[in-house]
Amino acid sequence: MFRPFGPNEILYIVSAVQWTLLLSAIAFAGGALGGIAVALGRVSKKPWLRYLALAFIRVFQGTPLLMQLFLVYFGLSIMGVGINPWIAAAVALTLHASAYLGEIWRGCIEAVPSGQGEASYVLGLNYWDSMRYVILPQAAKISVAPTVGFLVQLIKGTSLASIIGFVELTRAGQIINNATFQPLLVFSLVGALYFILCWPLSMWARHLEGRFAVATTR
Amino acid sequence: MGYQFNFAPVFNNFDQLIYGALITIQLSLGAILIGTLIAIPCALAKTAGPKPLRWLVNLYIEVIRNTPFLIQIFFIYFSLPALGIRFDPNTAALVALSVNVGAYATEIVRAGIESINRGQVEAGKALGLKGHQIFRYIILKPALRTIYPALTSQFIYLMLTSSVVSAISATDLAAAGNNIQSSTFAAFEVYLVITIMYFILSLGFSGLFSAIGRAAFRYPLAR
Numbered sequence: 001m002f003r004p005f006g007p008n009e010i011l012y013i014v015s016a017v018q019w020t021l022l023l024s025a026i027a028f029a030g031g032a033l034g035g036i037a038v039a040l041g042r043v044s045k046k047p048w049l050r051y052l053a054l055a056f057i058r059v060f061q062g063t064p065l066l067m068q069l070f071l072v073y074f075g076l077s078i079m080g081v082g083i084n085p086w087i088a089a090a091v092a093l094t095l096h097a098s099a100y101l102g103e104i105w106r107g108c109i110e111a112v113p114s115g116q117g118e119a120s121y122v123l124g125l126n127y128w129d130s131m132r133y134v135i136l137p138q139a140a141k142i143s144v145a146p147t148v149g150f151l152v153q154l155i156k157g158t159s160l161a162s163i164i165g166f167v168e169l170t171r172a173g174q175i176i177n178n179a180t181f182q183p184l185l186v187f188s189l190v191g192a193l194y195f196i197l198c199w200p201l202s203m204w205a206r207h208l209e210g211r212f213a214v215a216t217t218r
Numbered sequence: 219m220g221y222q223f224n225f226a227p228v229f230n231n232f233d234q235l236i237y238g239a240l241i242t243i244q245l246s247l248g249a250i251l252i253g254t255l256i257a258i259p260c261a262l263a264k265t266a267g268p269k270p271l272r273w274l275v276n277l278y279i280e281v282i283r284n285t286p287f288l289i290q291i292f293f294i295y296f297s298l299p300a301l302g303i304r305f306d307p308n309t310a311a312l313v314a315l316s317v318n319v320g321a322y323a324t325e326i327v328r329a330g331i332e333s334i335n336r337g338q339v340e341a342g343k344a345l346g347l348k349g350h351q352i353f354r355y356i357i358l359k360p361a362l363r364t365i366y367p368a369l370t371s372q373f374i375y376l377m378l379t380s381s382v383v384s385a386i387s388a389t390d391l392a393a394a395g396n397n398i399q400s401s402t403f404a405a406f407e408v409y410l411v412i413t414i415m416y417f418i419l420s421l422g423f424s425g426l427f428s429a430i431g432r433a434a435f436r437y438p439l440a441r
Contacts, residue, residue, distance in 0.1 A: 062374075062420040064381035066392060067413040074406040078221045152284065159286035163385055170288055183296040191285045191293060198284035 005182040010189065016172030017193055023158045023168055026090050028151060031097020038102025040131070043109050053102065060099030066160050068092045073164045089161035096157065100150055108143040109135060145208035152198045152205070159194070169193060227402035228411045231394075238394030239415055241308070245390060246377040246423070249315035253376070256320030258358070261327035275324065282321035287379050290314050295386040311383035311390070319376045326368050330361030363435040370427035374420050381416065391415060 003009070041053030060068065072095070073088035081087065112135050120130035162171035173190035177183050228235075264275045282290065291314040295305065305313060334357050342352040362369075384393035395412040399405045 059417070062378075062417045063413045064378040064392070064416055066381045066384075067409055067416060070395075070409040071406065071413060074409060078406055156284075156286040159288045160382065162288070170286065170292075173289075173292075177296065183292075184300040187289060187293045187297045191281075191289045194285045194289060195281065199280060202280070202284055 002181045003179045005176070005180045005185050009176045009180060013169070013172050013176055013186070013189055014193065016167065016169045017197070019166075019168040020155065020158050020170075020197070023089055023093065023161060023166070024151070024155045027093035027097050027154055027158070030090070030094030031101050031154070034094060034098025035101025035105055038098055039105035039109055042102065042106040057099045057103050060096055061103070065092075065096055065157050066163065068096055069160055069164055085161065085164050085166035088164060089158070089166045093154065093157060093161070097150075097154055100153070101147065104146045104150060105139065105143055108139040108146075111142050112138045142212070145205050145212055148201055148205040148208065152201050155197055155201075156194065223407060224404050225407050225411070227398060227404045228407050231398045231402075234394045234398060235391065235412065235415065238389065238391035239419065241389050242377065242380055242391040242419065245308070245311055245315060245380050245383065245388075246373075248312050249319050249376060249380070250373050252312075252316035253319035253323050256316065257323035257327045260320065260324040261331055264324065264328050265331050279321045279324055282318055283325075287314070287318055287382050288385060290318060291383060291386055307383075307386050307388040310386060311380070311388040314383070315376060315380055318379070319372065322372050322376075323369060326365050326372060327361065329368075330365035331357055333364050334361055359435075366431050366435065370424070370431070373427065374423050377419060377423055378416060391419075 038053045038056060041049045042057070044050050044053070069089065069092045072092040073083070073085070076088055076091070077083045116134055116138065117130060120134040125134065158168060159170040161168055162174065165171070167175070169190055173186050177186040180186065260275045260278070263271045264279075267275070291310065294314045294317075295307065295310040298304070338356050338360075339352055342356045347356070380390060381392040383390055384396055387393065391412055395408045399408045402408070
């Protein structure tokens with residue numbers, strides 16, 4: 001007979017939220033580092049760097065995240081790293097996040113009026129100083145709302161890691177469903193947990209967007 | 219690194235990949251059509267509908283946009299049969315994709331409708347246009363033109379997302395890859411070719427949409 005769907009099963013699913021959160025945090029941290037590099041590459045004065053960053057973005061925005069996961073998963077095993085869902089999911093989601101954040105942040109850097117960059121050049125600041133003290137702080141302010149919006153997309157994206165066998169929220173739900181055969185209860189609960197993670201972030205992103213719109217309306 | 223790449227199994231089964239790609243195209247175009255048909259009335263209801271209806275549309279949008287597509291398709295394919303609603307995998311995939319893109323498109327269409335100046339509608343009324351004429355020529359068409367780039371990039375994203383339907387054994391491009399991979403063990407080669415095929419599909423969709431956009435919104439912007 002099937003196992004009943006009791007408190008232990010609910011607890012198992014709820015505690016899997018930590019792995020979804022951890023994977024999202026790793027991918028976001030890695031994606032932030034990669035994203036900054038990609039964004040700077042996109043606005044670089046060196047054409048080959050611009051094209052390289054553009055190609056990176058195009059490839060990752062033009063192919064499914066699921067295929068990116070598969071390629072990294074099987075690619076790592078070819079390179080002799082062995083089949084490890086943890087590493088594969090973290091690497092694939094990091095690359096994915098780097099491309100998306102890079103494109104978002106490029107837009108934010110370009111939204112800073114060009115006079116700012118010219119003024120810092122005239123003041124004798126070199127490239128890195130003008131980025132660090134003049135351009136990026138202003139771009140960062142613009143970028144908060146779309147970045148939070150992407151974070152929601154990233155958290156939802158981690159669910160695909162379940163397909164390569166990474167046990168996070170979705171996979172935990174599948175495991176419990178296979179044991180209890182209560183698909184209605186199980187997937188409603190899993191869906192509700194994702195909603196609890198994502199909805200506040202979505203609301204926050206919208207709130208920030210609204211505030212930014214008010215601040216920039218003349 | 220002593221790995222020998224072996225693409226022969228992929229190209230020996232290329233007919234399966236072509237078949238899968240056709241299913242992916244079918245599912246995506248079907249979902250785009252149904253999703254747009256969901257989005258237009260929902261966007262109208264959200265901007266001008268009565269309060270309970272607006273609340274309902276909001277609930278739909280928030281639930282879909284804040285849960286993963288994988289869970290949505292699991293719910294439709296595995297959970298709905300418990301309520302007596304049963305689909306075969308490809309139909310479940312079409313339903314899930316349509317419901318998903320419908321929610322995103324509603325928000326985009328709503329933004330378009332809200333971008334129409336109220337004076338335009340009043341001018342239409344003053345010219346003696348009927349309600350449905352005002353909606354079609356003064357609200358919908360200019361709104362669609364404004365949001366067309368956002369809408370089509372959402373549609374391309376949907377096509378890429380559709381690879382997830384392979385998880386419920388629908389027969390799309392990604393599923394064709396799973397089949398070939400499990401019988402030939404050339405996993406990396408299979409998924410590399412499939413990833414390239416998705417990339418070509420996304421370029422094709424983007425070209426198709428810009429051609430449609432040029433044809434549909436050709437009338438002059440200003441004189």
